[in-house]
Amino acid sequence: MGNGQVPKATVPGEDCPYAGRTTIRRVSLPLSVLRLTRLAFLLLLSGLTLCFLPSPPAYAREWPEMDFELSSTFTYLHFTDEHPLCTDHLTNEAVFEMKASGLLPKEDWHYVLGIITTANASTSFFSSCAVQELVFNTVINTGEEDYLCEVGKEDWEWGKSFSRTPTYPLPEGYFWGAQWTKTKERQHVIVGAATSTDQSLKKQAAPVGISSKPGALTAWLRTGRFLTASDYEFVFSYQSHPQDALTPACYNLGFDTSRDFLNGLAMHGSLNLRYTQETKEESPTTQVDCLIGGEYTFGAKVIVCEVLHQSGSADTSLIWAVNNYSAFLATWQWGVESLWNLSDGGRYYKLLLEYTALDRFIPSLEVFFFTGSEKRKISASPVDLLVTLELRAVL
Amino acid sequence: MKRKPKLMPCPIAKLLSLFLLSFSLLPLCSSLSLGKVEPIFPYLSDQAVLGLAVEGAEQTVTPYLWAGFDLDYEKRAYKVGGRIDLHLNLTRNHAQTWLDLNYGYWPSHEVAGYPFHHGWAGSLHWKDRTTSFQATIFTGEISAGRSGGSTVHALYPEAVKVTHLHLNYNRLLYQDWKKTVYFHMAITSGQPNGSDQTFTTTTWTLPIQSGSFRWKTRAGYSDFCNRIVPCFDLADLVRGYDNKVKTGDRFFAITMEKLFQPFPYSDLPLASLLQITAFADAAGLLQIGEAPRDLKFHHSVGAGLLLELGLFDLRLEGVVTEEGHQQILLYLDTFFPGPAEF
Numbered sequence: 001m002g003n004g005q006v007p008k009a010t011v012p013g014e015d016c017p018y019a020g021r022t023t024i025r026r027v028s029l030p031l032s033v034l035r036l037t038r039l040a041f042l043l044l045l046s047g048l049t050l051c052f053l054p055s056p057p058a059y060a061r062e063w064p065e066m067d068f069e070l071s072s073t074f075t076y077l078h079f080t081d082e083h084p085l086c087t088d089h090l091t092n093e094a095v096f097e098m099k100a101s102g103l104l105p106k107e108d109w110h111y112v113l114g115i116i117t118t119a120n121a122s123t124s125f126f127s128s129c130a131v132q133e134l135v136f137n138t139v140i141n142t143g144e145e146d147y148l149c150e151v152g153k154e155d156w157e158w159g160k161s162f163s164r165t166p167t168y169p170l171p172e173g174y175f176w177g178a179q180w181t182k183t184k185e186r187q188h189v190i191v192g193a194a195t196s197t198d199q200s201l202k203k204q205a206a207p208v209g210i211s212s213k214p215g216a217l218t219a220w221l222r223t224g225r226f227l228t229a230s231d232y233e234f235v236f237s238y239q240s241h242p243q244d245a246l247t248p249a250c251y252n253l254g255f256d257t258s259r260d261f262l263n264g265l266a267m268h269g270s271l272n273l274r275y276t277q278e279t280k281e282e283s284p285t286t287q288v289d290c291l292i293g294g295e296y297t298f299g300a301k302v303i304v305c306e307v308l309h310q311s312g313s314a315d316t317s318l319i320w321a322v323n324n325y326s327a328f329l330a331t332w333q334w335g336v337e338s339l340w341n342l343s344d345g346g347r348y349y350k351l352l353l354e355y356t357a358l359d360r361f362i363p364s365l366e367v368f369f370f371t372g373s374e375k376r377k378i379s380a381s382p383v384d385l386l387v388t389l390e391l392r393a394v395l
Numbered sequence: 396m397k398r399k400p401k402l403m404p405c406p407i408a409k410l411l412s413l414f415l416l417s418f419s420l421l422p423l424c425s426s427l428s429l430g431k432v433e434p435i436f437p438y439l440s441d442q443a444v445l446g447l448a449v450e451g452a453e454q455t456v457t458p459y460l461w462a463g464f465d466l467d468y469e470k471r472a473y474k475v476g477g478r479i480d481l482h483l484n485l486t487r488n489h490a491q492t493w494l495d496l497n498y499g500y501w502p503s504h505e506v507a508g509y510p511f512h513h514g515w516a517g518s519l520h521w522k523d524r525t526t527s528f529q530a531t532i533f534t535g536e537i538s539a540g541r542s543g544g545s546t547v548h549a550l551y552p553e554a555v556k557v558t559h560l561h562l563n564y565n566r567l568l569y570q571d572w573k574k575t576v577y578f579h580m581a582i583t584s585g586q587p588n589g590s591d592q593t594f595t596t597t598t599w600t601l602p603i604q605s606g607s608f609r610w611k612t613r614a615g616y617s618d619f620c621n622r623i624v625p626c627f628d629l630a631d632l633v634r635g636y637d638n639k640v641k642t643g644d645r646f647f648a649i650t651m652e653k654l655f656q657p658f659p660y661s662d663l664p665l666a667s668l669l670q671i672t673a674f675a676d677a678a679g680l681l682q683i684g685e686a687p688r689d690l691k692f693h694h695s696v697g698a699g700l701l702l703e704l705g706l707f708d709l710r711l712e713g714v715v716t717e718e719g720h721q722q723i724l725l726y727l728d729t730f731f732p733g734p735a736e737f
Contacts, residue, residue, distance in 0.1 A: 068521075068528070070564055072580055072597055074616065076687065087686035092597050092616035095532075096562060119584030121618040124558040124593035125702060128588060273450070341574045361566055361578070391580065391599070394562050395521060395528050 023319040064102035064113075068395040070259045071095045078385035086382060093120040095133070109138045112154075114179075132174055148181040156194055158222070159270065160258050162304045163339070166272035166289035167217050167235040168255030171198060186226040193219040216240055230259035233273075250276040267294040274312075287312035293319070300327030304337075316342040323352075346372035360394040397576045435463050436707070438727040442502040443467040455479065465485075465502050468510065474499030481519075490523040505561040505583045507596045507617055508626040508642070509537040513554070524655035529563040533585075537623075555622050559594075561587020565732045575604045585623075592620030602731050609652040609730060616646045619683070630680035635714040635722050643680030647690070650676050654701065670701040672712070693717060699724075 003348040017206050072094045079086035096119075101112045117125045130388070135152040153176045164172075169281025177194025217240040222366035224233025235254040242326040251274075258268035274287040293306030304321040323335030340347040368386040428450040437443040446463015461474040476497025500513040514535010523526040538554035561583045569576040579600040586593050596617040603610045613632070617625035626642040633648070652674040658666040677694040681687065699712030712724045 070528075070562060070580070070582075072582060072599070074614070089689055090616070090681075090687050092595070092618070094562070094584065094595070094597060119560075119593070119595045121595070124584040124586050124595065126584075127591065127593065128557065175510055183702065299500065361568065391578075393526075393528075393566065393580070395526065 007178070031200050031317065050354075053164075064100040066086075066315075067099040069095075069097040069099075070395070071390055071392040073388055073390040075389075076385075077383050078389040079286070079382045080384045083382040091121065093118060094125075095119075096125060099133075100383070104136075111136050138339060144184055146183045149178075150181075151178045152176070159256060160268045161270060161291055161293060162295070162306055162321060163308060163317075166258065166270045166291050166308070167252065167256055169220065169237045169239055169252055170194060188222075188224060188226075190222040191220070192222075193217065224256070229262055230257065232257040246283070248277045248279045250274055265294060267292075269293070285299045296319045297326060300324045300330065302326055315344075318342055331355070341372065344372070346370075362392045364392070366390070430457075430459075433594060436706070436727065437466050442504070444472050446472070459497075461499070461501070468502065470500075470502075470511075472499070472501050474501045476516075486499070490521055491732075492519070494519055503617075505531070505533070505581070506537055506557075506559065506585075506594070506623065506625050507598075507615070508628070509539055509555075511538045511539075511554070512536075525567040527565045529561075530558060531561040531563070532558070533561065534558040534588075542604075556584050556588040557594075557623065558588060559583055573604075573606045575731065577602050577731045579592040583625075587620065587622045589624065590620065592622075594618060594620045594623040594625055596625045600732070604730065607654040607656070609654070611648075611650040611651075611730070612661050613644075613646070613648040613650075613678075615646045621646065624683075628678060629678060629680055629693060632680070633676040633693050633695050633716070634674075634697060634712070634724060635676075636693065637719060641682075641693070643682045645681040646678055648676070648678035650674065665702060668703045670703065671698070672701045672710070673698045683713055697724075 021386040056358050073092065075091045077089040077091070079088065080336060090318040095116065097114060097116045099112065099114045103108070103110055112133055112135045114131070115129065116132035119128070119131040131153060133152075133154055135150060135154045137148065137150040140147040140149070153174050155172075155174050156166070156170065156177060157168055158181065159168055159174065167169070173196075175194040175196050177192060179190060179192030182189045194217075196218065203239060218237060220237035222233055222235045224231060233256045235256065237254075239250050239252075252272055253275075254266070254270065254272035256270045258266065260266040268291075270289075270291045272289045274289065276282075276285045276287070278284040288311040289309070291306060291308045293304065295302055295304045297303075299325050301318070301322065304319070304323075306319040308317045308319065309315075318340040319337070321335060321337035323337070324330055325335065327333070333352075333356050336350070337352075338347060338349045349369045351367040352364065353366075356360060356362060367389040368383075368388075370384045370386075430453075433448045433450070435444055435448050437445040443466040443632075444461075444463040446461060446468055447464075449460045451458040456481075457472075457478045459476060459478065461472075461638055463472050464470070465472050465657045472694040474497050476495060476499070479494040479569075481492040481494055491664075495518045496516070498515050501513070502510045503512045504510055505512070512533060512535060514533060516535075518529055518531035518532045534557070536554040536556050561581070564578075564580040565579045567575070568578050577600075578603075580598070582595070582597045584593065584595040594617070596615070598613065598615040603612075615627050617626060617627070623699045624644075626644060627646045628638060629641040629643075630636045630638045631644075633647060652672055655671040655673075656667075657671055658669060661667050672677065673696075675694065675696045677692050679690040681690055693716070695714050696714040697712050697714030697716045699710060707727045707729050710724065710726055710728055713721065714724060715721045
C-alpha cells in the first residue's frame, strides 16, 4: 500500500448487497483478445528465454539485468455491523513481476522494462499480464546544462508529501508519456505529457481528489529552483477532455515548496488552483487544494503530520504517521499512520510491521481500522477491519 | 500436496522388475555414454509414481524420458522432454538456471483436486544455495481421475482443457545447529480453454525443525470457475481421515511432532537411523461460501516409527482421529520441501 493510501476493498459474495461493487471495473474481454494476450505472454517468455541461450548473438554487447519478484497476499475483511448480510471474507492475490534493465547498443540510452501479472478471483496470470513500466531515458550534458529525456510508461509522480501532492494531476499509477528535463545550476524546467488511457497497475487508486479519467491527456510544465536548504517549484498543468466522459477539461496552477531546518525538522507545502471549463451541464468552477505538513526525524524514527484541504469536496484531512523507515538496517520496520477526515469525523488507522532480516524474503503484516461516523468518505466500502499478510520474494 | 495412503500399495513384482531394468540399463548407458538411468521413488515429491528416469548425455539440450506407474491412481504415467541450461545475467550470481520442455501424462498437484495433467509443459527453473524457483506454463487436459478404482468425488470429474501458469518458490530461511526453517509457496493460476473465467490455487508451507521437535504450518486458498473447482482434501492435511471426507477451498493446518532416538549409538544396521515419533495434526477447512468465522478444526494424534533414509523418511504409524477412527499408515515422506525432482 502506498503511504497514506486507503485500499478500496473488493466485496465478493453472492448474498452480499455490495457484491460486485469494486473499485476495479471488470470488462469481459472477447476470447480472441484473451487468446492473443495468452499468446503474447507465451511469446514473451519464449523470447526472454531464447535471448539467454548459451550461444549469445554476436551483436549483443551486454545482457540485461533481470529481476523477478513474487508476492502472495492473504487479506481478511471484516464488515461493519450496519451490513449484517456481508459476512467476513478472506481473499488471496498473487503478483509476479519481471524486470529487465540495461543499456541499448549505443549505450546512450538506458532502458527499464517491467512486466506485471496478477492472479486473483477475477484475473489469471495470463489475462492480466501487462507492461507495467517501459522507460527509455538518456542524459545529455552540454557543459553547464544537463538534459534528461524520458519516454515510455512510468510513474511520473513528483512532490514530497507523505499522502499526495495536490499539484500532481494524475492518479497514482503508471502511464504512457514523455518528459524532458533541463537542469542548469540549481534551476530546472520540466515539460511532460502523459495519457491515462491505460489502467493503472499495482498501485492503488488515490483516495481523494483526483479527477483524471481514462482517456484524458495530461500535460505539465514545472519550473523551480533549489536553494541551500529549501526549494520551490511552480507547476502548470492541463488535462484534456476525456472521450465519452463527462469530466470537462481543466487547468491547474500550483506551487510546491519545502524547507529543511537542518535540525531534524523539515516542512513542506503545496497549493493548487484548479479551473474547470464550462460544459453544457455545469458552469465553470475553481477548486483550491492545499497541503501543509512537516516531518521530524530523531534517531531512526520519523514523525509525519500533514493537513490537506480540498475546497471542492469541502474536506479537510489530517494525516499523521510514526515510523522507523529511515532505519535501513533494522530487523523490523514498523509504522503507524492515520487519516482523519476533520469534516465528517471518519478516520482510519493503519499499522504496518515488516520483517527485513531475511535476505530477499520479506513478510509483512498490515492492519487497517476504519472508524468514525461517515466511514464511506474514506473507505468507500462497508469494511471496518482489513488485515493483510503479505510474503514477498525477490529472485 | 502429497497423499498419504492407508497402507502403501506394494506391487513387489513391478518394483523388482523396474529396479532390475534400471540396473541393467545403467552400465549399458554408461558404456555408450548415453546418459544415466535413475529410479523414481513414489511419495518423495507431490506424486506417487514408481518408475524410471532415463536421461541423455549432457549437452546443449539434454533429452529425458520418465516412465512409471502411479500407485495412488493406478495409472501409467510418462513424460518425454528436454532440458536446456541457461546463463541468465541476474543481479545475484551463483544461480543455476535451466529451461525444461516436455509432453506427457504425469500426475501433479499444481491444481488442487486435479492430479492428472496430460499435455505440454514448459518451465523455467532457477536455483541457488538457498532458493529454488520454478515457473511452469502448462497447456493440456487436467482431470480429477480415479482413486483406487473408484471415481473421485468431484464437482466436474471430466477432463478439462486448460492453460495455466504454476509458480513454485522454495526457500531455506534459516539453518543452524539442529535448527532448520524452510518456506514453500506454490501458486497456480489459469483458465479453461475457450473461457474467460479463471481459477487460482495458492499454498504456503512453513516447516520448522528445532532439535527433535518438528512443526509445520500450512495455509491454502483457491478460487474456482465454472469448469474447474480446485479443492483441498482433509485427508492430505490430517492423518487418519479418509479421502474426500471433507474438502474445501481454503484451509489452515498445523502439524506437531516429537522424535525420540531409541538407539543413538547402536552398531546394528539402520538402528541409529530409527526414531520413535509422536505427533498431532490439526486442520480447518472452509467449504465454498463459508466465512472464516465458520472455521472448525479437525485433529488426530498418533505414534509410530520413522526410519531416516537421507532423502526421505520411511514411516509406520498408528493414528486416531477425534471421532475415534483408527488407521495404520505406512508411507514415504519428506518433512522439508524435498530435493527430489521427480
